[in-house]
Amino acid sequence: MKLKLLSFILLLTIASTFAQQFQLSDNAKISVITIGPGESLNDAFGHNAFRIKDQNRGIDVVYGYGEYDFGAPNFYLKFAQGKLNYLISRHNFSSFYYAYTNANRTIEEQVLNLSTEEKQNLFNFLENNYKPENRRYLYDFFYDNCATRIRDVAQTTTNGNLKFITPEYLEPKTFRELIHEQVGLNTWGSFGIDIALGSVIDRQAEAEEFMFLPKYIHAFFETAETSSSEPLIKNATVLYQKQGTNTSNILFSPLVVIGLVAILVLFITYKDYKSKARSKWLDFLLFSVTGIIGVLILFLWFATDHSATAQNYNVLWAFPLNIFVIAQLLKPEVKTWFKKYLKFLIIMLCLLTSHWIIGVQVFAIGLIPLLIALLVRYIYLVKLFNQN
Known part of the structure; x- marks a missing residue:
């Protein structure tokens, strides 16, 4: 009887510790990270991620969508067919920061103006998404990628209370024109894309559809408002600025x-x-x-x-x-x-x-x-x- 009681107390203690470990403190900060373009075509469009920082709990991690699973069966065939599942990733911020500064890519951070409940909801959502049974999702370059997921998760975990306001400088553009912004007109990257992608991307993109590109996640979050008409962004910081400029031959x-x-x-x-x-x-x-x-x-x-x-x-x-x-x-x-x-x-x-x-x-x-x-x-x- 005593052994059963001790076992129950032990399990209760572990469960309590686990719950406290994943309960964010009031000082927790959640931000959107925007990574600038890299050198390769795969990196030309940038990247977005969520950063969860809670010094009271010793947490500083980054969650991002769009990681490859190279171990997936028939990886290249599934990739060509558009049937490849992508993954949500989770990394310590220090490792994340080192990787992108080492690649000389700009890192920008926007701290979100969320309530304690909304922060916890977002953190819980990401943790649940990171479970092995939930990590995979069918990627779509324009409609379900590393950028659009940031927008959608933010909307979901705040019960759709975010209001995205179109930046004043935004001009009407087609999806192809938006791609050309990142890869140029006369590059081998744009040449291959223009041959592979059809006329469906020559329609004009709706304002919120611009957010398939990470830089427009940054732009739309900058002008977004909460349900109480307050700015969504508390403060914005450039954590690392790319050194030098690319020169094309x-x-x-x-x-x-x-x-x-x-x-x-x-x-x-x-x-x-x-x-x-x-x-x-x-x-x-x-x-x-x-x-x-x-x-x-x-x-x-x-x-x-x-x-x-x-x-x-x-x-x-x-x-x-x-x-x-x-x-x-x-x-x-x-x-x-x-x-x-x-x-x-x-x-x-x-x-x-x-x-x-x-x-x-x-x-x-x-x-x-x-x-x-x-x-x-x-x-x-x-x-x-x-x-x-």
Whole structure:
């Protein structure tokens, strides 16, 4: 009987200690951390996290959404298909700070003006989210990422009492324009994004949809108000300022590199025109590359759960069927249907141009020289085959 009583007292003591350990004191501070862009494409958009600091309880941790689970089965396939679960992370602030200062990325902190109850609700929510059975969530770059989760968790744990006010300097922009803010227009990052993502991101974003980017979480939280019309942010601090600036080498930009490739294609086409010949290897290469890219675009469009890869009219130049008609290019004489097919490709390039002009979809500016070269090459092939 005494043993059972002692065991019960011990369990009660442990439970009481555990409850006290996770009960924040009145002096606890909760803030939103905004990390500036890094060097790689993966880091170009920045990052957001919650910081919970309670000196009375010896707590100073950071919770962030968007961590990869490299140990997940079929990681790369799931990533490509948009079926990969991401994780909430929890790190000691000292380790978090060291990692981002070592990477030379700006760190900004905004302390939230929350009641004691709201702080506890937010902390409890994050701790519950961090449990192994709750850590995973299906990531979406535009609608459910490391930034939008900060907004949504803050709203949820304050019972939706936060009022986000659009900053005065905010100008209407499409999702693609917002991406270009972070990666530039003439970079390999924007080039790949503009080819992979479809016309669905060329619609104008609603004001609160800007918050898929971490810097706009910072901007909207700065102007937000609580239910009592008080500023949501008590104070804001730059904990670390990035040193130096990035310099990009324009000589290796998509416009220059692809421009040189296009010049080469035009030069060979001119030589073929003068000699009334055809460089079969060039046509084989052009049709192979455009066909493979087209197949990948269709895969992203129809075979994945990525919401941003739908309705991608890059298939108008990277036509998937190109890869299946290559055999015709290796023959001394092509079939009549192939001549019509070439005319069809020319029409597709014209259609792409109209899509670009009227704003259905914005394409990578690095493609301009290639599109011109493809058009000239197709026209030459039509004329050459019609003479035979």
